[in-house]
Amino acid sequence: MAMSDPPNSGPSVRGSRILLVDDDPMILRAMRRLLLAARPGWEIDMAASAAAASVLLEAKNYDVVVTDLQMPVVGGALLLERLKAGQPSVMRVIHSSHVEAFGSQSLDSLADAAVSKLGRTDELVRVVDWALDQRRRRLRDSVGY
Numbered sequence: 001m002a003m004s005d006p007p008n009s010g011p012s013v014r015g016s017r018i019l020l021v022d023d024d025p026m027i028l029r030a031m032r033r034l035l036l037a038a039r040p041g042w043e044i045d046m047a048a049s050a051a052a053a054s055v056l057l058e059a060k061n062y063d064v065v066v067t068d069l070q071m072p073v074v075g076g077a078l079l080l081e082r083l084k085a086g087q088p089s090v091m092r093v094i095h096s097s098h099v100e101a102f103g104s105q106s107l108d109s110l111a112d113a114a115v116s117k118l119g120r121t122d123e124l125v126r127v128v129d130w131a132l133d134q135r136r137r138r139l140r141d142s143v144g145y
Contacts, residue, residue, distance in 0.1 A: 021067035050074035069096040091131035
């Protein structure tokens with residue numbers, strides 16, 4: 001009788017997981033459509049507040065979180081601070097029309113990258129691609145490859 005590997009044995013490769021956070025549902029849907037059109041294999045979840053994002057972040061592991069800064073109750077800056085402290089391997093991207101309101105030093109301490117909502121549409125895809133590549137490099141380097 002031949003032995004075979006049990007189901008689900010060996011390494012599994014999952015697609016990249018992205019969490020989008022913005023209090024404007026139209027912006028969330030537009031970002032999701034844009035990213036999925038460019039990269040159909042990405043798994044993209046959406047949260048309409050920092051509180052909703054926190055619930056999702058506890059339930060799933062994400063590779064990249066893209067968040068607005070200006071949101072009611074808990075802003076994106078606090079979400080990014082909590083994410084940096086609690087899940088430092090997650091890449092943090094600011095997507096805001098208020099990027100210039102923060103100094104570059106503040107942005108560097110909060111996020112790995114920033115994209116203006118008023119920028120080119122392909123810029124978000126490019127920055128998320130970059131963030132995923134940086135995360136892979138960091139994880140690879142952390143295990144000594």
